[in-house]
Amino acid sequence: MDPTELRDIILNARQPYVVHNAHLPWDCFRQTFEEWCEMYDGIQRELIPFEGCSVESGSTPQWECQRTKAKMRMSDLCKFNVNAKKRWNTFSYRNIHELPEACRRGINFACFGFPEVDNDITFWISSAQAHTPCHYDTYGCNIVVQVYGRKSWILLPPEAKLKTLRVPFEESSVYCEQNFYSPASFGSFAKVENHVYHIILEPGMALIVPPRWWHYVETLEPSLNFNTWLGVEDDVDAQISECITKLLIQDICNGETENVRKNIINPNEDLSMSAHGIEESFSILHYLMLQKQSNKRQCMDIKRYPFGYLSNDVFNALIKHNASFIKPIQHISPSAFFSIISRNSLRYNPEIDDKTNRTISNDEVEKLERLKKFINVCCNPELVNTIKTALLNGDFK
Numbered sequence: 001m002d003p004t005e006l007r008d009i010i011l012n013a014r015q016p017y018v019v020h021n022a023h024l025p026w027d028c029f030r031q032t033f034e035e036w037c038e039m040y041d042g043i044q045r046e047l048i049p050f051e052g053c054s055v056e057s058g059s060t061p062q063w064e065c066q067r068t069k070a071k072m073r074m075s076d077l078c079k080f081n082v083n084a085k086k087r088w089n090t091f092s093y094r095n096i097h098e099l100p101e102a103c104r105r106g107i108n109f110a111c112f113g114f115p116e117v118d119n120d121i122t123f124w125i126s127s128a129q130a131h132t133p134c135h136y137d138t139y140g141c142n143i144v145v146q147v148y149g150r151k152s153w154i155l156l157p158p159e160a161k162l163k164t165l166r167v168p169f170e171e172s173s174v175y176c177e178q179n180f181y182s183p184a185s186f187g188s189f190a191k192v193e194n195h196v197y198h199i200i201l202e203p204g205m206a207l208i209v210p211p212r213w214w215h216y217v218e219t220l221e222p223s224l225n226f227n228t229w230l231g232v233e234d235d236v237d238a239q240i241s242e243c244i245t246k247l248l249i250q251d252i253c254n255g256e257t258e259n260v261r262k263n264i265i266n267p268n269e270d271l272s273m274s275a276h277g278i279e280e281s282f283s284i285l286h287y288l289m290l291q292k293q294s295n296k297r298q299c300m301d302i303k304r305y306p307f308g309y310l311s312n313d314v315f316n317a318l319i320k321h322n323a324s325f326i327k328p329i330q331h332i333s334p335s336a337f338f339s340i341i342s343r344n345s346l347r348y349n350p351e352i353d354d355k356t357n358r359t360i361s362n363d364e365v366e367k368l369e370r371l372k373k374f375i376n377v378c379c380n381p382e383l384v385n386t387i388k389t390a391l392l393n394g395d396f397k
Contacts, residue, residue, distance in 0.1 A: 006111075006113050006326075021205075022205070022325075027106045028147050034075065037075040044100055057352060061180075065262060065263055077125065091126075095120075096123055123224065133176075133179075134178060134216035136214045137209075139172060141229070143208060146204070147225055169271070186338060189338075198336070198340070233307065257364060264371060
């Protein structure tokens with residue numbers, strides 16, 4: 001495959017595509033998963049703090065704040081364990097430099113047309129049934145390379161009628177209310193059943209996810225994959241929206257207890273409620289607004305790529321020329337989608353209290369539910385976009 005042509009496809013794709021038989025020159029492709037895990041354990045002697053949840057779940061998504069830690073060796077992931085039927089584990093969403101050098105040797109995205117991408121790479125290591133609640137990424141487009149194991153990807157276009165949530169808040173992700181992992185019923189999916197794309201990503205396959213596409217990802221067997229997000233020039237608009245959202249949440253949550261805040265803010269999000277933190281967010285917003293109004297690139301040391309610069313005819317010709325190894329992800333029928341949801345619903349256990357963490361008081365539970373509803377209304381992306389437009393049309397200097 002021609003890296004230059006593949007780069008153009010990635011930066012112009014309006015729907016998800018899959019690359020078959022990528023034949024990447026990464027050392028990990030010359031090992032089995034068991035060999036790779038044993039090599040990791042031989043270098044990294046300390047036990048790994050995997051995170052996870054019960055396989056059974058309630059009617060709402062399993063958010064990150066519900067996860068607990070379990071220390072284990074990397075090779076334990078490949079071994080049969082009776083606990084695997086009760087709990088899933090993941091050591092994921094981490095920069096590649098947290099891996100020993102031998103476990104990441106040769107990994108870069110040069111074959112995709114991005115030789116400069118060799119540091120900003122993330123790895124995901126998971127057991128079966130580990131998953132990420134359905135969300136879209138606020139910035140850039142995504143390239144995912146599956147090295148070991150298989151993962152199920154359900155994707156929906158940006159306009160899909162999913163109910164947007166901003167709790168839990170994470171700057172890089174917008175979640176939805178629908179629970180794809182353990183749904184209690186089919187009702188919440190009635191408006192999206194005709195817009196679902198699905199693929200099972202296998203070793204040696206790479207997935208191209210365009211900007212703002214919703215996706216629910218679940219591991220089907222012990223798995224390792226790497227990905228990178230490519231920032232695009234239009235990201236400044238999303239950055240402004242996210243900064244406005246952050247300020248609203250900082251103001252709403254200011255003075256709340258830590259127990260309440262940790263159920264609103266995603267664990268991987270460093271959001272300060274202090275006066276200094278709020279002032280810093282205002283400074284960032286001011287900087288981004290001025291850059292947008294003056295039509296300048298917001299930061300010269302952050303690589304941003306143009307997106308959507310090819311005509312449909314040129315893009316379609318590229319896809320046709322590379323049809324032997326790159327294919328569009330297929331749209332699935334409503335019956336096929338509901339078959340997946342039906343299988344997943346077997347995990348639903350109505351006895352599980354999934355509303356909040358049991359460690360918080362009844363008063364905090366009531367306050368948390370009120371704050372969630374308030375934030376999800378005030379920080380809805382459409383309302384935030386209205387605020388952004390008003391600010392851009394006003395005098396923000």
